[in-house]
Amino acid sequence: MGWEFTDDRGITVRRTGRTGRPERVAAYVRAGAGLWDLGVRPVAVYGSGHDGDEPDRAKSGSLADVPYLGAGRTLDSSAIASVRPDLVVDVTYDGQQPYAVTEAAAERAGAPVLALAVGADTSLPRILARFAALAAALGGEPAGHEHELAETEGAVRSAVRSVVPVPPKVLALSAAGPGQVHLARPRAWPELRRLAELGVELIEPGEGGANWATTTWEQAVALAPDLVLADVRGNAAPAAELDSVPAWQALTAAATVRPWNPELPCSARAYAAFLGSVARTLEELAAKGA
Structure with missing residues (x-):
């Protein structure tokens, strides 16, 4: 056959x-x-x-x-x-x-x-x-995580409603090093676009490349995010390299930072975990502002 x-x-x-x-x-x-x-x-x-x-x-x-x-x-x-x-x-x-x-x-x-x-x-x-x-x-067996993903998407929607009328602003980025940062264009990344569809306010970084706008850390601070989703892949500069950068210090002092993997496994399980993390963080931000 x-x-x-x-x-x-x-x-x-x-x-x-x-x-x-x-x-x-x-x-x-x-x-x-x-x-x-x-x-x-x-x-x-x-x-x-x-x-x-x-x-x-x-x-x-x-x-x-x-x-x-x-x-x-x-x-x-x-x-x-x-x-x-x-x-x-x-x-x-x-x-x-x-x-x-x-x-x-x-x-x-x-x-x-x-x-x-x-x-x-x-x-x-x-x-x-x-x-x-x-x-x-290929003979795989469904693990049933689609229901989990739907639940986390609902949690994101609920968390967004809980912080209306001033929703947190979210900025996704990948650290290039002490002198530069790549700011993600939300529409270029399916999981970020999905967050936007669920009501999350994603920051547009301004002019630049197709997927990223490469700029200074000072510009990232100027965008005033409440939540930063930071690239955790190996090709991104680790946080230890940024400890001496004043703008990074200012950014992390003003915003909550959470991990983001722009190359998540293409499964409902992986995306449910990511969206769930965002939902919990939004709920934490809502509680702080209450």
Whole structure:
């Protein structure tokens, strides 16, 4: 019996005859973490050009025991072939190219690539539905976290209503270092856009790039956020590097800071945890202002 799945680029991977569904899946770490939550264990994961020789634990999470094949230039066909994958699963931001692997490298390793969309034009419900569909096609079992996600979305709405008429302003950012900060454009990140749809007031950072506006820490302070969602991935500057920056000190003194992973696993479980954290923080802010 054959197996097939069409990805978000319109590319269909087929396995005909007796081969059946793929059993050995290698995946970009974010995609792999999502599949893990959905009942599919990857045989290996790999990073992107932002990652290093070791996996970024902010992105890999529960995949600590899964082999890591490398990232960027260190990820070649021999590394992929070493785990004998039947399939490589990646994400795509532009709907055309896999984000973290080249199809040429995967092809030389003998494995086709499926890439699911996670970019700015893709809604959070769509992302989660597509990963759930792929996991089901790969033999995964639903974990029932969709109900949990719906509950946390309701909690966000409730928390927003509790702080009306002056809702907290939320700024998402990624620290570039002591001299610069990348401020996120809410519409470019599905989870931030979802928060906005639920009533959270996300700060627009002003002119700049497509996903981020790169500016000074002083400008971040001037935006006067009540809540800062700070990038915790390994490619963001750690807080220890910012301790001597006066503007960072001013920002953290005036605002509550909570972690944000812009590359959360693509599963209802992961997003429920993130949205739940935001809801609890909004409730804390409401209690302080009462």
